Amino acid sequence: MLLAGIFLKCNHNHTFTVSPETRYPVLRDRNFFIETYGCQMNFADSEIVNSIMVDRGMKPTDTPDDASVVFINTCSIRDNAEQKVWNRLNHFRSLKKKRNGDMVIGVLGCMAERLREKFLEKEKLVDIVVGPDAYRDIPKLLAEVEDGRKAVNVILSQEETYADITPVRTTGNGVSAFVSVMRGCDNMCSFCVVPFTRGRERSRPVESVIDEFQQLSDAGYKEVTLLGQNVNSYNHNGRDFAELMYRCSLINPEMRIRFSTSHPKDFPDEFLHVMRERHNVCNYIHIPVQSGNNTVLERMKRPYTREAYLELIDKMRSMIPGVSLSTDIIAGFCGETEEQHEETLDIIERVRYDMAYMFAYSERERTLAHRKYEDDVPEEVKKRRLSEIISLQHGIAAELNQQEIGRRHIVLAEGTSKRSEDQLSGRTDTNKMVIFDKGVCKAGDYVEVEIFDATSATLKGKALSKVLLSDTSPFPAVAL
Numbered sequence: 001m002l003l004a005g006i007f008l009k010c011n012h013n014h015t016f017t018v019s020p021e022t023r024y025p026v027l028r029d030r031n032f033f034i035e036t037y038g039c040q041m042n043f044a045d046s047e048i049v050n051s052i053m054v055d056r057g058m059k060p061t062d063t064p065d066d067a068s069v070v071f072i073n074t075c076s077i078r079d080n081a082e083q084k085v086w087n088r089l090n091h092f093r094s095l096k097k098k099r100n101g102d103m104v105i106g107v108l109g110c111m112a113e114r115l116r117e118k119f120l121e122k123e124k125l126v127d128i129v130v131g132p133d134a135y136r137d138i139p140k141l142l143a144e145v146e147d148g149r150k151a152v153n154v155i156l157s158q159e160e161t162y163a164d165i166t167p168v169r170t171t172g173n174g175v176s177a178f179v180s181v182m183r184g185c186d187n188m189c190s191f192c193v194v195p196f197t198r199g200r201e202r203s204r205p206v207e208s209v210i211d212e213f214q215q216l217s218d219a220g221y222k223e224v225t226l227l228g229q230n231v232n233s234y235n236h237n238g239r240d241f242a243e244l245m246y247r248c249s250l251i252n253p254e255m256r257i258r259f260s261t262s263h264p265k266d267f268p269d270e271f272l273h274v275m276r277e278r279h280n281v282c283n284y285i286h287i288p289v290q291s292g293n294n295t296v297l298e299r300m301k302r303p304y305t306r307e308a309y310l311e312l313i314d315k316m317r318s319m320i321p322g323v324s325l326s327t328d329i330i331a332g333f334c335g336e337t338e339e340q341h342e343e344t345l346d347i348i349e350r351v352r353y354d355m356a357y358m359f360a361y362s363e364r365e366r367t368l369a370h371r372k373y374e375d376d377v378p379e380e381v382k383k384r385r386l387s388e389i390i391s392l393q394h395g396i397a398a399e400l401n402q403q404e405i406g407r408r409h410i411v412l413a414e415g416t417s418k419r420s421e422d423q424l425s426g427r428t429d430t431n432k433m434v435i436f437d438k439g440v441c442k443a444g445d446y447v448e449v450e451i452f453d454a455t456s457a458t459l460k461g462k463a464l465s466k467v468l469l470s471d472t473s474p475f476p477a478v479a480l
C-alpha cells in the first residue's frame, strides 16, 4: 500500500503530485534489516516499520550482512535488556567499518526514547534514532542521513496508533500473528519505565482492528494475539475490549484469539463471559501479580491486594474450568523483606501458575521507585530470591504438565519442530507447547492430540486426527 503522494506547487503555480519514491529516491531497491528485542509489542512494531520501508521500495533481508540499513528495535525494561542492545550496536559498528561506512544504523523503540542524546552525541554509534510513535517519519529521517546529517525523532504522541498501516509480517510462521490494539500505558507502576518510553495510553479504532483481523483471515492465518500494555483498559469511543474481542471472534470461527497483557486491578467480568461463550477465544490469561505482599504492591503502585488478586483467580477458574494462567513476578523490589518475599512464594503456591516470567528488580531512571525509594536489596539477595521463585515455579509447572499425560487437546500446528523435520510443534488452547509426529498434518492444521509425556516446558503428544476448531468445545481439555 502506497501512502498518498504529497502535493507541491511549482513556480508557474501548477500543482503536481510527488510520489514518496521520488521524494526519497535513495531508498529504492536497497535492503534493510530489523533486529527486534523485548516484548511482543516491539515485534508488532517492527512489522509496522517493515511496512513503512517496503512502501518506499526497500527490500527486507534476514541478515545484517547485506543490508544498507540496519535497525535495532530496543527494549528498556531492565538493564540487561539494554546491555544486549549495546553489544549488538558494537557489532553493527564493526560491520559498518568493514564496509567503509556504507551502512546506516538506526535505533528504534524504547531505548531510542530514553537515551537519544547518548546514542547520537556521546557514543556516536548510530545515524538515526526513532521513538515508538515516530515510525512514519523514518523515510524522511533516512533522507536526512543520506544528506550527511544525524536524524532523530522521539516525539511521543497522544494519538498515534498506526491504525491505517498494514503490518508486513516477514519473519512469522504464516499461522499466528500479533495485532496491536492499543499503545502506551497510563498505569505508572512505580518500577516501570514503559509509561516514559511509550507514552500515554491510546486505543486503536475497533474497525481498524477488525479490518486487519479480516485481512489475516483472508491470508490464511489461524491465530491472532491482540496486544496492548493493558488490554483491560482498551476503550475506543466507549467500546471496550470485551466487545472488541467478541467481534473479532465472530470473523472466522476457525481462527483462535489470544490477548496480552491484563492488569488485575480492573479485570472485567465481561471478558470472562466472552471467553466462556466463544469457542475460539483461548482459555489462557496472562495476569501479572508482581509481588504477593500487600505493602510491596502498594509501593509498586499496583492498586490491588493479594486477597483481591486471589479472589480474581478463583473467579477466573470457576467461570472457565481448566483456564490456564501465567504471570510476571519481580524479586527484590525496593525495601522487600524476607517475609515479604515469602509471601510471593506463597502466592505462587496458592495460584499454581502454568507459566511465569520472573525477574530481579532493575532500577530504571525517571520511574517513581527511582525517585522515591532506595534500591536497597543487595544484588546477591535479589538473585537468591529470584532463583527460589524460579525453582518453585518450575516445579509447579512440571507437576501441572505431568497431569496433562493422558489428556487430549486441540493443538494448532505452528510449524516443524526444532528437533526433528518429522515432527510438528504447536500450542494447546491453554498455551502449552506440544510436539507430535507430523503424519499427514501440516502447519495451520488443528489437530486433536493425546499427551503421553511432559517436561516443565513442553508436552509430547500423539496426533489422533485433524479437526475443525468450530466443532470443538469452548473449554480446554480438563479430562477427556
Ligand code: 5AD
Pocket (backbone or CB within 6 Å): 077, 078, 191, 192, 193, 288, 290, 328, 329, 330, 359, 360, 361, 362, 363, 364
Ligand atoms: N525491573 C524488573 N522487572 C520489571 N518489569 C517491569 N519493569 C521492571 C523492572 N524495573 C517486569 C514486570 C512487567 C514485565 C513486563 O517486566 O514484571 O510485568
Ligand code: SF4
Pocket (backbone or CB within 6 Å): 185, 186, 187, 188, 189, 192, 193, 194, 195, 229, 230, 263
Ligand atoms: Fe509497566 Fe505497569 Fe504499564 Fe505494565 S501496567 S507497562 S508494568 S507501568
